[in-house]
Amino acid sequence: MNQDVLLMTPGPVNLDSEILLAGAQPLRHHRTNxxxxxxxxxxxxxxxxxxxxxxxxxxxxxxxxxxxxxxxxLFHPGEKVLTVETGAFGERFTQIAKAFRLEAVPLKYPWGHGAKVEDIERMLKQHPDIKGVTVTFNETSTGVHNKLEPIGKLLHDRGVLFITDGVSGIGALPFDMDGWHVDCAISASQKGFLAPPGVGMVALSERAWAKVQKVECHGFYYDLKHYKKNQDLAIPSFPWTPAISVMFSLAAALERIEKKGIDRVCAHYAKLADGLRAALGALGLEIFTQPDVRSNVLTVINAPAGIHPSKIVREIRDSYGVLIAGGQGEITDKVFRITTIGTIGEKEVIATVGLLELALQKLGYLKELGKGVTATLQSFAKAG
Ligand SMILES: Cc1ncc(COP(=O)(O)O)c(C=O)c1O
Structure with missing residues (x-):
């Protein structure tokens, strides 16, 4: 097996050895100073x-x-939650809510489209007993970057809890939890935070924390009251044994992000995404996602007619050692996905575009090589 596959997938993302080796330190016991x-x-x-x-x-x-x-x-059994579905991860929230015996009311959008605050407002009118709304910040299955700020304002004014799945978005796209009135934001270590998988994150507003204290948690392991009690000890700790090695890598990655500055990190990903999108236009490939909600985290691309996306993914991986992602859910047979976040830069995007061209030539779609790479180079040159 090739151990050196470049991950151009939307999580886990490509990591460099400095971050990975930070995890290879002697363990520190989690109940000590x-x-x-x-x-x-x-x-x-x-x-x-x-x-x-x-x-x-x-x-x-x-x-x-x-x-x-x-x-x-956050919710008592039977409480009503509006679950906004702009793709597979929005649907996951509906499934989780149902598993915990809440009443989930899905608001479904055609895949590739973003959530609209007017639709959420209409649903709140129809269901005045809605206690919370879930929205995916960056929908990794469809490449949709949902705009949260207006939704946060609406829900704040109505006293409804606003929960966002920020798993592939936070750390890679501009995000402002307090400023946008997000009550609960969730993420994980292996995407925008540039660390290996293993650490999840749940952030809560004061309003959300007040609700947590009223709810009898539906489980034991994830009962946040245990987490809070341990966090407040003289030697802050966890109720259970944490993923200590992943935390070493996470700390190193977070330090790097902060040193560069989150605005510059987001601008870097925007430049990479623009470079990739320029190539697609030049190659006559269509982007699946609607233009107004396209994400800089990943680009979801329609496979050319007659070529199954899995063939493109396999060819680039097996022949050249670069892994891009196939489609998910209802668009599995239609699209492939390329990410532009991780410890990557211009050279990884240029290489991926070039290898995509080679794969598409082998698969009979492209006659002429180089148009995509040229467009990417021009885009990068223009951006400076
Ligand atoms: C937007 C989003 N939400 C949730 C998840 C689920 O995360 P995990 O696979 O870490 O459980 C993912 C993973 O790809 C994601 O992209």
């Missing part, structure tokens, strides 16, 4: 990157564990 500074460092940095001054807990799970934690702690 040796560990406490690492914990405090991760939480403080994450709060700054989420832009919140309130509560943030690490769940030691993947992103789905964070989503489950939010639902299990």
């Amino acid at each position: 040796d560990f406490a500074p690492l914990y405090a460092d991760c939480v403080a940095r994450l709060k700054r990157l989420f832009k919140t001054k309130h509560h943030l807990f690490l769940t030691h799970s993947s992103g789905t564990g964070g989503m489950e934690t939010a639902i299990a702690n």
Whole structure:
């Protein structure tokens, strides 16, 4: 097996050895003062990157564990939650809400389209007993970047809890939890935070924390009251054994992001995404996602007629050692996805575009090579 596959997938993302090797330190016991500074460092940095001054807990799970934690702690059984579905991860929130015996009311959009605040407002009128709304910040299955700020304002004014799945968006796209009135934001270590998988994050506003205290959590492991109690100890800790090694890598990655500055990190990804999109236009490939909501985290591309996307993914991986992603859910047979986040830069995007051209030539779609790479180079040159 090729151990050196370049990950151009939307999580886990490509990581460099400096971040990975940061995890290879001797362990520090999580009930001691040796560990406490690492914990405090991760939480403080994450709060700054989420832009919140309130509560943030690490769940030691993947992103789905964070989503489950939010639902299990924020709602009583039977409470009504509006689950906005702009793709597979929006649907996941509906499934989790149902699993915890809430009444989930899905608001479904055609895949590739973004959520609209007017539709949410209409649903709130139809269902005045809605207690919370879930929205995916960056829908990784469709490449939709949902605009949260107007939704946050609406829900804040109505006293409805606003929960966002920020798993692939936070750390890569501009985000302002407190400024946008987000009550609960969820993320995970392996995407925008440039670390290996294993640490989930759940941040809560004061309003959300007040609700957590009233709800009898539907589970034990993810009951945030345990997490809060342990976080407030003289030696802050976790109720259970944390993913200590992942936290070392996470701390190193967060330090790097903060050193560069989150605005510059987001601008870097925007430049990479523009470079990729320029190539697609030049190659006559269509972007699946509607123009007004296209994400800089990843680009979802329609496979040319007659070529199954899995053939493109396989050819680039097997022949050249670069992994892009296939489609998910209802668009599995239609699209492939290329990410533009991770510890990557211009050279990885240029290489991926070139290899995509080679693969598409082999598969009979392209006659002439080089148009895509040229467009990417021009886009990068223009951006400076
Ligand atoms: C937007 C979004 N939400 C949730 C998840 C689920 O995260 P995990 O696979 O870490 O459980 C993902 C993973 O791809 C995601 O992209």
